[in-house]
Amino acid sequence: MSYRQARYDEPLIFELIGENDFCLMSEDEVNVPESMRRETLCLPDLSEREVVRHYVNLSQMNFGVDNGIYPLGSCTMKYNPKYADLLSSLPTVRSVHPCQDEDSLQGALQLMFELEKCLCAISGMDAVTLQPAAGAHGEFTGMLLTKAYHSANNQQRDEVIVPDSAHGTNPASAAMAGYTVVEVPSGPDGCVDLEALKASLSERTAAVMVTNPNTLGLFEKDIGTLAEMVHEAGALLYYDGANLNAIMGMTTPGMMDFDIVHFNLHKTFATPHGGGGPGAGPVGVRKFLEPFLPVPRIVSEEGKYALEFDRIDSIGKVRSLYGNFAVLVRAYAYILAKGGDGLKEVSQKAVLNSNYLKSRVAGTYEMPFAELRKHEFVISARRLAKEKGIHATDIAKALLDRGFMAPTIYFPSLVEEALMIEPTETESKETLDKYAQALLDIANGDPEDIKSAPHNTAVGRVDEVYAAKELILSWRIYQRKNGKGSL
Amino acid sequence: MADTDDPAKQTIYWDTGLGVDVTMSLDHRMLEELGIKSAEELFSDIPEKVRIEGMLLPQGKSEMEVIRTVQDMLSKNLTAEQAPCFLGGGIYHHFIPSAVSTITSRSEFLTSYTPYQAEISQGMLQSMFEYQSMISELTAMDVVNSSNYDWSTALGEAATMCHRILPKKTFLVPEAMNWEKRSVLRNYVSGPELNIVEYSYDPYTGEADLEDIRQKMTQDVCGLYIEVPNLFGIIDSRAPLLKKEFPEVPLVVGVNPLSLALVRPPGEYGADIVIGEGQSLGLPMNVGGPLLGLFACTLEHVRKMPGRLIGLTKDNAGRRAFCMTLQTREQHIRRSKATSNICTNEALLAIAVSAYLGMVGSKGLRALARINMRNAQSLMQRIDELDGFASPFFNGAHFNEFVVKTTVRPEKLNKLLLRHGIIGGMPMHKHVPRLNDHVLLTTTEMNSAEDIDRLIAALKEVVQ
Numbered sequence: 001m002s003y004r005q006a007r008y009d010e011p012l013i014f015e016l017i018g019e020n021d022f023c024l025m026s027e028d029e030v031n032v033p034e035s036m037r038r039e040t041l042c043l044p045d046l047s048e049r050e051v052v053r054h055y056v057n058l059s060q061m062n063f064g065v066d067n068g069i070y071p072l073g074s075c076t077m078k079y080n081p082k083y084a085d086l087l088s089s090l091p092t093v094r095s096v097h098p099c100q101d102e103d104s105l106q107g108a109l110q111l112m113f114e115l116e117k118c119l120c121a122i123s124g125m126d127a128v129t130l131q132p133a134a135g136a137h138g139e140f141t142g143m144l145l146t147k148a149y150h151s152a153n154n155q156q157r158d159e160v161i162v163p164d165s166a167h168g169t170n171p172a173s174a175a176m177a178g179y180t181v182v183e184v185p186s187g188p189d190g191c192v193d194l195e196a197l198k199a200s201l202s203e204r205t206a207a208v209m210v211t212n213p214n215t216l217g218l219f220e221k222d223i224g225t226l227a228e229m230v231h232e233a234g235a236l237l238y239y240d241g242a243n244l245n246a247i248m249g250m251t252t253p254g255m256m257d258f259d260i261v262h263f264n265l266h267k268t269f270a271t272p273h274g275g276g277g278p279g280a281g282p283v284g285v286r287k288f289l290e291p292f293l294p295v296p297r298i299v300s301e302e303g304k305y306a307l308e309f310d311r312i313d314s315i316g317k318v319r320s321l322y323g324n325f326a327v328l329v330r331a332y333a334y335i336l337a338k339g340g341d342g343l344k345e346v347s348q349k350a351v352l353n354s355n356y357l358k359s360r361v362a363g364t365y366e367m368p369f370a371e372l373r374k375h376e377f378v379i380s381a382r383r384l385a386k387e388k389g390i391h392a393t394d395i396a397k398a399l400l401d402r403g404f405m406a407p408t409i410y411f412p413s414l415v416e417e418a419l420m421i422e423p424t425e426t427e428s429k430e431t432l433d434k435y436a437q438a439l440l441d442i443a444n445g446d447p448e449d450i451k452s453a454p455h456n457t458a459v460g461r462v463d464e465v466y467a468a469k470e471l472i473l474s475w476r477i478y479q480r481k482n483g484k485g486s487l
Numbered sequence: 488m489a490d491t492d493d494p495a496k497q498t499i500y501w502d503t504g505l506g507v508d509v510t511m512s513l514d515h516r517m518l519e520e521l522g523i524k525s526a527e528e529l530f531s532d533i534p535e536k537v538r539i540e541g542m543l544l545p546q547g548k549s550e551m552e553v554i555r556t557v558q559d560m561l562s563k564n565l566t567a568e569q570a571p572c573f574l575g576g577g578i579y580h581h582f583i584p585s586a587v588s589t590i591t592s593r594s595e596f597l598t599s600y601t602p603y604q605a606e607i608s609q610g611m612l613q614s615m616f617e618y619q620s621m622i623s624e625l626t627a628m629d630v631v632n633s634s635n636y637d638w639s640t641a642l643g644e645a646a647t648m649c650h651r652i653l654p655k656k657t658f659l660v661p662e663a664m665n666w667e668k669r670s671v672l673r674n675y676v677s678g679p680e681l682n683i684v685e686y687s688y689d690p691y692t693g694e695a696d697l698e699d700i701r702q703k704m705t706q707d708v709c710g711l712y713i714e715v716p717n718l719f720g721i722i723d724s725r726a727p728l729l730k731k732e733f734p735e736v737p738l739v740v741g742v743n744p745l746s747l748a749l750v751r752p753p754g755e756y757g758a759d760i761v762i763g764e765g766q767s768l769g770l771p772m773n774v775g776g777p778l779l780g781l782f783a784c785t786l787e788h789v790r791k792m793p794g795r796l797i798g799l800t801k802d803n804a805g806r807r808a809f810c811m812t813l814q815t816r817e818q819h820i821r822r823s824k825a826t827s828n829i830c831t832n833e834a835l836l837a838i839a840v841s842a843y844l845g846m847v848g849s850k851g852l853r854a855l856a857r858i859n860m861r862n863a864q865s866l867m868q869r870i871d872e873l874d875g876f877a878s879p880f881f882n883g884a885h886f887n888e889f890v891v892k893t894t895v896r897p898e899k900l901n902k903l904l905l906r907h908g909i910i911g912g913m914p915m916h917k918h919v920p921r922l923n924d925h926v927l928l929t930t931t932e933m934n935s936a937e938d939i940d941r942l943i944a945a946l947k948e949v950v951q
Contacts, residue, residue, distance in 0.1 A: 005607060009806075013617045013845050022584075022851035030860040033724050033884050036715075036751050042624055045848035048586050055590040055614065055842055062610030064598030075600055083550050085597075089588065089771075092561035097574045098775030099913055101905050104565035108774045111560055121543045133636035133776065134831035136818065144674055172818035172828035176647075178678035181823040219532040248542070250530050255537040266831065273600040274591075274835030275611040276633065276795065278777035281831075316670035320577065320639040321775030333557050337508070339547030348526035349513055355529055356517040372532050400607045408603070411819070429514045452803075457606040459802040464605075467800035467812040471789065473630050475620035478799060487799060487807045 003403030005457045006060035013044050013054055014475045020045035061458035063405060065272070069431050071357075073376045073408035073420025074167060074215055076245045076267030079427075081337065084270055084330035093329055098321045102306055108325060109305035113298045115332045116282075122335075122343065123241075123261045124254020125284030129293045130323040135242055136169035137318065138262030138281030139209070141294065143177035144315045145260060145285060146207045146236050148292040152313065155234065157206035163192045165216060165412040167242060170209045179206060186414055190216045190369035192226060201233040211240040212256065213247070213374035215412045215420065217354065227257035236260060236289075244268045245424070246351055246375035249344025259286050269331035280327040294318050349425035350375040353432060357423050360436035364443045368415050376422035378415050385417050388447040392417045395442050397453040397461060402438045508550075567772070567910060571938035575888045575929025576718075576913040577638060577665060578775060579767045581745075581855075582932055583843065587769050590842040591835055601795070601830075605810040606802070611834070612809035615797040618837040621844045625747045626761040627754025628783035632794030634833040635780025638764035639668040642712070642741065643675025644782065644793045644827055645760045649710025649737040650679050651791040651826070652759070657682045657707045661695060663718040666918045681709065693719040693881025693890070697728065704733060714741040715750065718918060719881050720863070720888035720927065722750055730757025737788075744768050744781060746886045748849075748856035760784045769843025770836055779836040790816060793827030855932055859887035862930035862939070867891070869943050870928070875950035880925060888929040890915060890922065895949060897926040907945035 032038075046054075064070065070077035087093075092107060102109065116128040132138040143160065150157045160174035161182045171181040182200050187193035192210065201208075208230045212220045220226065230237045239258040245268045253261045265271060266279030273279070285293065295314045296307035338346060351374050358367070358377040365379035384390040396406030396419070408420040423432055442450055454460065472478050472487075513526055523529065548556065567580040574580075591597065595610060602608030602615075619631040635641040646658045658676060660669070662685040673683060686699040695713055704711075711733060715726045730738050740753035742763040753761045765779030766772070784792050790813065798812035818825040847855065867889045870878040879889040893900055897914035904911035912929060915922035930939075 010613065012613070012620070013841070014620065020848040020850050022847050028857045028861045030749065030857050030864070031884060032722060032749050032860075035727060036722050036724050036884070038747065038749055038751050041748055041849040041853060043621060043844050043847075043849040043852065045850055046845055048584065048846050051842060051845040052586050052589060054845070055838075056593065058610035058614055059590075059593035059595040060610065061613075062595040062599055062602075063604075063607045064595050066594035066598045070598075070600070072600060072603070077598075077600060080598065081550070083554055085592070087554065087557045087561075090558065090561055091566050091568055092558075092564045093773060094771035095566040095568050095580065096564045096774045097567060097572060097578055097580065097772050097910065099574055099576060099578070100565065100910055101901050103902075104570075104905060104910070105774070107561040107563035110563065111557070118544060124539075133640070133833075134829070136828040136830045137636060137640070140828055144677065147677070168818040168820070168822045168825070169828050169830050171823035172821075172825040175823040175825075176675075176678050176828050178680065221532055221534060224534060224536055247533070249539070251533050251537045251539055252542075255539055264831075272598045273831070274833075275596050275599045275608075275615075275838065276601045276834030277832040278834075278836065279831040316674060317639070317667050318674055319671055319776075320637050320665070320667040320778070324776040325774040326771075326777060329557065329561070333553050335544065336548050336556060337550065337553045340542040340544035342508075342547040343544070344541060345513070348529070351529045352513060352517055352521075352526050355521060359521060370532075372529065374529075396604060397606065400604055405607070406604050429517055432517075454606045458609040459606055459804075459806055459808040461803045462605045462808045462810045463800050463802065464810050464812065467798035467810050470798070470800070471786070471812070472799040473619060473786075473789070473796055473812070474616075474623035476623050477629055477786070478620075487801055 003401065003456050007458045008057050008061065010054065010057045012475065016044060016046055016050060016054060018046035018050040021047040068403055068405065069423065069427050069435055070405040071407055071421045071423045072405060073422045074242055076422060076424055077273065078270065078424040080270045080272050081334065084333050087333050088326040088329045093326055106305055109298055111332055112322060112328060113300055113305055115328055116298065118335045119263060119282055119284055122248060123284045124252030125261055126287040127290040127293060128282050128284040130282045130328055131294045131318055132281035132283055133319050133324050134277060134279045135262055135264040135281045136173055138283045139169055139173035139240065140176055141283045141318045142238050142260040142262055143174050143179065144318065145289055145292045147177060148315050149236065149289055150206055157204055159204045160206055161197065161200050161208040163210065164414055165214050166209060166211055167215065167240060170240060174209065190218045191220050191222065194222055194225060197226065198229060201229060201235065203234065205233050205235040207236040207238050209238040209240060211243055213243050216369055216378050217373035217376040218369060219374055223256045242267065243375060246347055248347040249340065250347060259289060265327055265331040270334040271327050271330045278324050278327055280324040280331065346425050353423040353425060353427055357421065357432045357436055361439045364440050376420060378412065378418050378420045380415050381417040381419060384443055390447055390450050392419050394450050394453065395419060398442045398450045399438055400454040401456045404435055404438055570908045570910050571934060571941060572910040573912050573928045573930065573934065573942060574910050576927055577764055578772050579929065579931050580772060580933050581767060583769050583771065584846050586846060587839050587842050591839045596835065596838055602811060605808065609809060612797050614838045614841060615834065616799060616809050618841040619797060621841055622781055622783060625744055625752065626742065626783045627752035628761050629786040630789050630792065631783040632792060632796055634837045635782050635794060635829065636833060637778035637780045638741065638762060639671035641762040641780035641782045642668055643672050645739045645762050646672060646676050646681060646710060647679055648760060648791050648793065649739065650681055652737050652788055653709045655707050655709040657684050657705065657709060659684050659686055659700065659703055659708055659711045661686060661688065661713060661717065663688045663919055665718060692883040693721045694723045694883050695725040697725050708736055710737045710739055712739040712741065716743055716746055716886040719890050720885045721881060721883035722886055727756035743886065745856055745859065748852040759788060765836065765840050768840045770839055777833055777836055779833045779840060789813065791826060792816065794829055795832060858932045859930060862934055863887045863889055866928065866930050866939055870946065873946055873950065887931060888927050890925050890927055892925050900926060900949060903949045904945055909942055909945055
């Protein structure tokens with residue numbers, strides 16, 4: 001155990017006392033109508049130095065991929081190349097208004113046009129929209145496209161089928177689009193139970209959402225049969241691209257007969273996740289769905305790029321403007337750097353790392369389902385929980401103590417005491433060995449020490465129940481409640 | 488470098504293969520330990536039938552080549568530093584103190600993800616709590632989520648949240664609204680099948696037409712939406728009357744948060760939900776993304792709210808700590824019954840906004856808002872003196888943008904201004920079809936007196 005995170009009693013920014021040194025003062029009279037006038041504003045008034053120190057201190061109480069391995073399952077937390085940071089913050093990105101005349105946006109339009117082509121090649125789809133802002137937003141877009149398609153064919157279909165191992169965003173996105181969600185169980189092999197799927201498919205089924213490889217890290221080997229069944233029922237097959245990092249250059253959603261695909265550019269194509277975002281969630285479709293894609297479409301004529309708004313079958317817009325452009329720049333740069341062979345190597349390395357790490361911990365942790373995994377794998381702490389009272393959450397906290405980010409825990413829910421581990425391709429054997437050793441040490445460690453972890457982080461185990469009970473969600477609420485507690 | 492003066496010849500000595508490749512090559516020790524010869528064997532579970540040989544993508548490039556290629560491509564964009572920008576309409580060219588990116592470039596923030604493990608993520612969690620708190624102060628609302636994608640998606644989520652609060656089927660919106668928001672809204676309400684009904688505006692003041700709202704306020708209304716400032720840049724003085732008149736109907740107010748430095752916050756006049764675009768608070772324009780959807784509500788409705796929330800709590804030693812809370816609303820717990828599907832959000836931009844507000848402070852923000860407003864006032868008067876323009880077209884009180892009626896078609900006007908090296912305003916007919924000879928002009932603190940003189944001179948010339 002050699003990790004120590006910074007531990008400051010850093011006050012809230014509202015509690016800091018300082019002096020505003022922002023040199024832009026104006027006492028100009030402006031006439032806001034009296035009924036609309038604001039008299040006071042209570043933001044902190046601090047110097048830049050004080051603000052920078054505050055956030056630098058806070059940052060030291062945070063952990064990112066640049067600090068160490070971050071194998072959060074299904075989140076693909078790879079180390080990201082820094083050239084992408086540089087390119088996405090150029091003035092030709094930052095200082096460009098999206099509604100400028102097309103003539104003054106040619107660089108941006110070209111980049112988006114080229115990126116769409118790259119994503120088509122990677123996914124085996126015919127057309128891509130870059131508009132959705134995140135993976136879940138891509139799913140929602142996919143569901144809107146599904147609705148538009150069926151409605152254009154005068155079909156009343158109101159159900160979307162998702163496997164029980166699907167990411168929570170799948171059922172949530174389908175429900176947001178107004179669909180009734182039908183969950184199908186996984187079979188004993190961890191893959192979609194085809195019999196159960198068959199029983200659920202009907203003329204009411206609008207789409208089936210599949211993640212392949214699935215959240216257990218298993219490749220849905222019967223994908224061919226599955227796709228046939230779905231299409232025979234008249235439904236569309238949706239590909240959740242969260243796990244695309246596992247298959248690039250080996251297969252494509254297109255080859256697997258998917259109709260709609262979303263990409264998580266921030267996962268597969270190297271964008272730092274920013275503590276929760278921004279990401280980008282482009283959507284690719286087959287030719288027959290292209291007319292429904294959001295507007296505008298980027299078109300190219302004689303080397304000039306233009307935005308096309310006039311498309312009668314389009315679903316319209318899913319967010320304003322064209323997408324998270326600065327993220328698109330990063331993804332494009334990364335794809336350029338890697339090229340086709342490089343991306344294939346990314347997937348191979350990611351799968352090798354995952355299988356290697358799995359093999360290192362397999363004896364000590366239970367490993368439900370088949371041996372061979374793709375980019376991630378799920379282990380179970382069920383035995384440890386029964387024998388020593390060490391639960392998945394305890395293991396997670398004990399990993400933090402050792403300077404490692406924890407895996408995703410308690411997901412997928414079909415595995416008891418699940419730990420979902422995705423090492424990604426950017427970690428070395430040495431790092432994986434250390435992570436494996438930490439997992440083994442924890443399993444064999446003093447249960448009391450593990451259950452009281454973490455000890456080496458900025459704070460000890462936090463009281464989530466207190467947070468949900470008190471609901472102190474802002475400084476306003478805090479001030480109202482102050483006096484009741486000393487926090 | 489070669490010892491020749493001919494630059495074309497010099498380049499042949501450059502090594503274009505420089506730079507870093509973050510994916511290391513396959514480690515054969517791992518293959519050996521797994522008892523396999525190649526990584527291909529790890530893909531034996533992928534049926535032959537769906538296999539591919541490779542992808543139709545170009546060969547990879549070095550870091551150096553990538554930087555050059557992308558830089559060159561993007562150099563075909565015109566920036567607001569190269570040409571004075573009078574374009575706004577929701578996205579604005581503002582000054583951003585350099586230290587904002589110093590803070591958001593901190594690797595510990597930049598390369599982390601959603602703080603599922605609170606103990607090792609206190610920095611992010613406290614920063615997000617501070618963001619929530621600052622937007623809460625600005626809007627005078629108790630609860631703020633830790634971000635939506637942008638204003639338009641926040642509006643979509645606000646409408647469905649109204650429907651959860653009051654399960655009726657009609658959502659009232661202004662006719663004077665950006666068409667993109669209207670389109671996004673329609674998609675977001677297609678799930679619960681809400682009707683979007685528009686109310687008109689007063690043709691003289693540009694403010695909401697209260698009489699029309701009264702007429703459209705049927706028993707079926709689940710929510711009422713108004714923007715302050717509105718599409719025309721007008722600080723709509725009707726907004727505070729709405730809750731008084733329709734106390735039972737959830738009120739959603741859309742804001743440009745910068746204006747709240749001077750304008751009465753919606754929390755003071757009964758808003759149930761406040762949304763807006765956070766971009767005007769220290770975020771770059773980014774060709775339109777990423778942006779930052781603001782989303783605030785009253786404590787009463789917090790359980791019906793979309794998005795992530797950070798709460799203040801304590802650790803096992805009783806020390807102050809922060810964690811995500813009310814996660815049972817969210818998709819990873821509640822799945823199809825979640826209040827929203829949002830997962831990845833715009834967290835880093837929320838930190839940027841907090842850092843910006845921290846540096847600018849109350850005094851700075853009020854000063855900035857004054858300068859924005861004053862610039863617009865002076866520009867609208869000067870344009871009005873020109874032949875061929877009526878400015879402002881509406882006579883309500885404007886914040887930092889205003890509608891001008893022109894005798895030159897707006898698109899043509901913009902092309903002509905571009906020839907003068909000026910980025911013109913936003914044509915209005917896309918948003919409100921009957922305003923087909925109208926353009927929305929915007930000023931910020933970035934428009935110097937010289938910029939404004941240049942615009943006036945160009946407009947004079949264009950009309951002649």
